[in-house]
Structures are given as structure tokens and as C-alpha cells.
Amino acid sequence: MSLKDEEVLHVARLSAIEVSEEEIPRLKKDLNEVLEYMNSLSSVSTRGVRPTSHVHGAVNAFRDDLVRESLTLEQTESNAPDFNSNGFRVPKVL
């Protein structure tokens, strides 16, 4: 099994990364090489083995639901590419 051009574009779309026509051959080669290596996992017998969810078997960590200080508006805005009247401005959605 190996990825074709349209699958590379599909994965790029899932990843929200714009990919140019020229980039496809190299990406396809790299992805296929790594996926082929990953396919070696299929030879491992894992019947009845539980998938790991936490390395030390820890479960949920809870804390009290208390109101605490959070970032100020000024701090929130400080790294924003486009901030206007208390909101992050983006291209029109609707």
C-alpha cells in the first residue's frame, strides 16, 4: 500500500497546510517511506493487550473548582496578529 497524490492532498487538507504541486512528489516519497516503516507494527501480536492511556496508570487529576486570576485583556492581546474591540479579528466567515 502506498499513498497517491490525491491522498497526500487529502492529508494536507486534514492538517490545514497548503501544499503546492511541486511539493507533492517529495512529500509522497517521505510519507510512504515512514508509513512503510510504521507498517512493521502489524507483525506484532497484540491480541488482548490493552492500549496504554497513561504510562504510570494514573487516572483523572481533579482540583477544586475555584475562580482564579487569568490573563488580562492586555496580555491576551499582546501576541495577537489582529485584535479589535475585545476580539481576535479573522477573515469573514459568513
Place this chain on the structure above:
Amino acid sequence: MSKLVSLSLVEMREGLLRGDFSALELCDAHIERIEATNAALNSFITISSESARAAAAAADKRIAEEKDRSPMLCGIPYSAKDMLVSEGIETTCGSKMLSGFISPYNCTVLERLEENGAVLLGKNNMDEFAMGSSSERSSYGAVRNPWDLDRVPGGSSGGSAVAVSSGQSPFSLGTDTGGSIRQPAAFTGAVGLKPTYGRVSRYGAVAYASSFDQIGPLGRSVEDVASVLQAIAGKDELDATSMDVPVDSYLESIERMADEGLAGLKIGVPREYFSFSVDEEIDANLKGQIAALENLGAELVDISLPHTEHALASYYVLVLAEASSNLARYDGVRFGHRAESVSSLEEMYCRTRAEGFGTEVKRRIMMGSYVLSAGYFDAYYVKAQQVRTLVISDFKAAFANDCDVILAPVSPTPAFGIGEKTASSLEMYLTDIFTVPVNLAGLPAISIPSGLTKSGLPIGVQLIGSAFQEGQILGVAKALEQSNTFANNEKTQQAF
């Protein structure tokens, strides 16, 4: 070159308390060293001289008032991988995506070091978003190995390792997702400790693969690294995955083991690790380390970690999956780079990410999206988590039945040439074969210098412990360090 840049942390501490030099002088000597060498090494992305000098002056005041009641690290300079967010100082994570990003808060480890009075000199270069094993894949240029400027320093914490081994910084904080502290330490003749998953808070470490990432110290001796771990270890309520397990006194563990010796200690050598192709000199060095440990009184035992062969594939599936999810936050909305002249929201996302991320980061995100996508999730992701369970069981069985500590190589080769492995992603991934099993199992491991190749490149050896047994591997590392006649940074310090 000032003598101040080659002292151990204990020597710095004693000198500060005696008044032989001030924290400000210590800070200035290191800034001078960084300024003299950074053009060649490219190990710092940001040098924060001004805030460092202010912190050093404050430390001098505190030492004058509190004397030996001041914290051990008070007035001691250090640097941090540019993946750890720092209030008021730029954090780029080695990426154009975060160029100019200034965090409004400190990560927990920097906060703890600040409370201790340590002095942050600046931020170390790294592979972009920690995705690499050579520190070549940074938007800010490749880091150079001080032992041979045409070779890589390892990665992704390459800038941290170089800072420490070239006398730019007494210690540095790095992160280790699949070997990113241990392998650069080995390539540069430094000591690097990857703590147990959950031993050190990850709050404020830019996320790569959250179930693997762990912050740890790089330094020039086992004792120095132990002192730093002491300051940063422990539960943090801001990181739900930090564990509430008592923190040992690491310096005491080292001393105790130095007094009692290694008699009665069982050190396992995994037979599967010999099935990989390893450089002859690394192999000979490992055999020498086995003999050295036997001379120290330890019993060396042959052990089996049967799923080692599949650890690397499992690791890459899981890490890339987690990365694809973690890096979704770079969308050009709240912080970081944003593409200009776009006509729709989707175009803004896609072009922002195409422009802001480097090639390897894009590849890893795309592979991660693929293994998580409909139809492939069970075959890759779930399967890899099952193999992870098997790798964890291998280690558990070895520690329960056969040994206290495991000995292994760090890397199959010494530092390779710049550009040698960048043509193929897979070839670069294969260099991580001896370091990733530890991250799959969340265990602590340390890399210490164990010799030099004939051509004069450092070799490292790795000691792996059971969960939360950092004290034990530090103790064995100290004993081995004393028996290795490796003069840490003499050569690199003379080279400049």
C-alpha cells in the same frame, strides 16, 4: 577566557558565599563567553543580558542578606531551551511560526529557578518544535558541535548541550520526547538527565507530544545535574500530569552510593540492543563500561526486552499523532505568524501554516493526521498504544525480576556530519533507536560521557532506572563518572 566559566555548581556556590566573586561577575563572564562564541556555535537564539544582569544583582543582595541560607542555585547562571516559555523574553521554539512571541507568564521550571535566585542568560537553539535529532532543523540556523564545527551537536536540545559543553552556561534545561536531552549530551560530552514522566512539571513547555515530553537538566557533571533536578522536581497543580510522589534528596543518594559502592547492585544489559547496527567504537566503549561497573562491584546481568525492535515504530506513530493535534493551535488567530492577503478563514489557516512551519514539521503533522484519520486509526494509533503497553511490560518485568538499573548505548554513532542525514526523514528517525523505549515507558534515564572516539568525538552511555528512581541512576552515574577519565570540556574550552 575567564576561569569562572568552567567551575562546577558547587565551586560557584562556594565562591559566591566566600565573596571570591559576585553573581554579577559570574553572569558577565558567561555573557562574555556567549558573545565570543555564539557566532561559531549558534547555540543561543536570544541572549537576555539585561534581565540577567538585573537578576544577578538581586542575587548578590540576597546572598549578602541570607548567606548560606540562600538557595543552592542563588546567583548561578543558566540557559533554557527555547521551548520553555519565559515572561518578557522571546520564545520561538526554533520556529518562524513563533518569531516575536513573548509569553505573558513563565513556565513552572523557570519560575522555580527564579525563586531559587538562578540567573537566566538566554534561550537555546533547537530543532523546530523539537522535531529532530540534530539541531539542524531550526528556523534560526543549525547549531554546531564545539568538538568539531562540521558536525551536529545532536538534538533536539542541541543548543542546551552546546551551551553547557562550551562553557557558555553552567547548566541548561532541555526537553526529552524521544532522546532530545540524552543524545545531544552524548554528542557533546555533557551529562543529560531525562526524569520520569510526571517528575517535573511541563506547564509552559511548548507541547510536542504530551504523553512523552519531559523537561530535564543538562550539565557538566552528575552532581550538577542532581542539584538542578532537586530545584525543579515535584508536583505542580498547573500540570495535571505531574505526579504527587515525594522528591528524594538527590545529592544524598549520590553520596550514599559513593560510600556504599555498587556491591549488590544488579545492572541489566538488554541483549536486544546488540542486534542493531552500532558503530564499532561505541560497541567497544559499551563493553568497557560494563567492565568498569563490574570493577565497581556491580553485578552485570543479561536481560531481555523483547519488544525493543518495535519500539521505534510505535514511538513515531504516537508522537506524530500527538504532534498533529498539539500543533493545531498554530492557526494565526491568537498568536504567532499569520498569512497576509487571504480571502477566507480556511485559506488563512492553510497558508499561515504553510508559511510558518518548516518542512519537517509539516511532514510530521501530515503523518500524524494520516495515522489518526478514519480507516487508519485502529491499524496505526491503537496498535501503537498496544505495542507501547508491551514495551512498558518488558521494562516492568526486567526491573521486577532481573535488575535495578539498565545499561545501554545512547546513540548508534557519535556526532554525524552536518547535512549527512537530512535527505531522509526515516534515516534521521533511526538514530533514536536506543533512546525512545525509555520515553514510551515514561522512565528516567541519564546520559554521561564515557570516552572519546579515535578521532576525538565524545561518546555517551545511558543508565535507565525504574519510575521515580532518579536517585539510583544518579548514584550509579556518579560512580561511573569517577571511574571514567573523561575530562569533560577541556578540549572544547581550549578550542575557542
